[in-house]
Amino acid sequence: MGTATETLQEQQQPEQPPKEERSTRRLLIFLLILLGLTAIALLGLLLWLLRPEAAATPGAEAGYPIQVVATIYGYGETPEETVTWPLGATFDSEGNVWIANTGRGRVEQYTSDGGYIRTVGEEPGTGKLSAPYGLTVDPSMGRVYVADPPNRKVQIYDAASGGYVGHFPADSQDLSVFGPDGFTPYDVEVAEGRIVVSSNDGLYIFDTEGRVVARWGASTKKGEALRGGEVGMFNFPDSMTVDPVTGRVYVADTLNRRVVALGSEGRWLWVSGTPDVNEKITSFWQLPRGIEVGEDGNLYVIDTFRADSEGMGTGHVVVLSPEGRLLSEFGRAGTADGSFNFPEQLAAGPDGLWALADRENNRVVIFRLVAPYPEVDDIYADRYPKTFQELSGEMVTPAPMPSPTETG
Numbered sequence: 001m002g003t004a005t006e007t008l009q010e011q012q013q014p015e016q017p018p019k020e021e022r023s024t025r026r027l028l029i030f031l032l033i034l035l036g037l038t039a040i041a042l043l044g045l046l047l048w049l050l051r052p053e054a055a056a057t058p059g060a061e062a063g064y065p066i067q068v069v070a071t072i073y074g075y076g077e078t079p080e081e082t083v084t085w086p087l088g089a090t091f092d093s094e095g096n097v098w099i100a101n102t103g104r105g106r107v108e109q110y111t112s113d114g115g116y117i118r119t120v121g122e123e124p125g126t127g128k129l130s131a132p133y134g135l136t137v138d139p140s141m142g143r144v145y146v147a148d149p150p151n152r153k154v155q156i157y158d159a160a161s162g163g164y165v166g167h168f169p170a171d172s173q174d175l176s177v178f179g180p181d182g183f184t185p186y187d188v189e190v191a192e193g194r195i196v197v198s199s200n201d202g203l204y205i206f207d208t209e210g211r212v213v214a215r216w217g218a219s220t221k222k223g224e225a226l227r228g229g230e231v232g233m234f235n236f237p238d239s240m241t242v243d244p245v246t247g248r249v250y251v252a253d254t255l256n257r258r259v260v261a262l263g264s265e266g267r268w269l270w271v272s273g274t275p276d277v278n279e280k281i282t283s284f285w286q287l288p289r290g291i292e293v294g295e296d297g298n299l300y301v302i303d304t305f306r307a308d309s310e311g312m313g314t315g316h317v318v319v320l321s322p323e324g325r326l327l328s329e330f331g332r333a334g335t336a337d338g339s340f341n342f343p344e345q346l347a348a349g350p351d352g353l354w355a356l357a358d359r360e361n362n363r364v365v366i367f368r369l370v371a372p373y374p375e376v377d378d379i380y381a382d383r384y385p386k387t388f389q390e391l392s393g394e395m396v397t398p399a400p401m402p403s404p405t406e407t408g
Contacts, residue, residue: 069366087133088344100345112349121146142158144157154167166210172211187240191249287304295348301318306318312330
């Protein structure tokens with residue numbers, strides 16, 4: 001009985017292939033898997049080789065330190081929604097950028113990546129801007145100060161709402177303090193609770209009520225022009241900046257083709273550059289129109305006429321040490337991203353961001369600077385030490401006077 005059962009079970013079991021045949025089958029399966037993996041790898045390699053060339057990040061190539069983050073052309077496609085002839089830019093404490101859309105007669109606020117927030121100074125009536133130039137945001141007062149040269153005023157707006165607040169100079173201000181050229185504001189900065197404004201012939205310091213408490217420039221003489229190229233005088237200073245650490249004031253003295261460093265009380269520290277001689281440029285500077293202190297404490301100057309197609313070793317951006325030593329040049333001329341065409345004022349913001357009013361390209365460029373900066377390679381570089389003058393500090397213009405509100 002047991003033998004019959006065992007015989008039946010043996011008959012029901014499937015016939016097993018020989019041992020050699022099983023080994024051959026396993027080898028074929030392994031080879032098929034290996035072939036499949038190889039095919040997948042070869043396909044991946046083929047796709048990688050046939051990939052499209054990645055677009056180069058503007059300004060990211062080796063040696064060129066400008067890396068574009070955003071480019072602001074406006075908030076829409078119609079002509080009225082675009083940026084035209086921007087002359088100024090600044091950041092607020094939130095990292096938003098405010099731009100002087102000069103050709104459109106208004107100021108606009110954007111996020112640092114180019115998102116539109118609001119328009120200021122466009123509504124007809126009191127506070128309507130004409131052709132805004134330099135501007136700054138005072139976070140302590142929550143105000144935006146805008147230099148409006150045709151209106152001969154600094155217009156003031158609420159930084160949160162954009163609503164009109166008032167203007168400088170105060171209506172009660174005696175305008176004779178501004179001399180024969182009158183008050184034509186180009187740039188505005190806030191320093192130690194004072195508002196510093198550049199005009200045709202110098203810097204005017206206002207208290208918060210809009211009254212002039214000091215003037216840095218040539219002594220006021222009735223009937224005489226106050227503009228000039230002597231030490232202690234200015235000639236259409238388009239831009240200035242205040243070092244928040246040292247209190248120094250740096251000025252782009254545009255038509256004198258020079259950069260001036262002043263102490264916090266108006267003492268002249270050094271002058272880089274010289275006015276024209278017999279209507280010929282002798283200065284290292286061609287046309288300085290923008291100036292800013294970076295997080296590194298160095299001075300960044302926009303020389304509008306210093307155009308260069310390569311922009312590495314020379315170009316629109318000139319870097320100086322606080323003592324006036326020439327450190328670097330870069331910034332190519334052109335219309336492509338990372339290039340500039342008649343650049344104007346420059347602003348440093350939080351997180352290493354910069355903003356530049358790129359006038360003839362009708363845009364504002366937001367960018368970062370990537371170290372190391374190129375060494376100077378400029379045909380005019382030998383002029384720099386010849387036109388640099390360190391001053392002993394005896395040239396002192398009046399320090400700001402206390403205002404009635406401060407003296408009680």
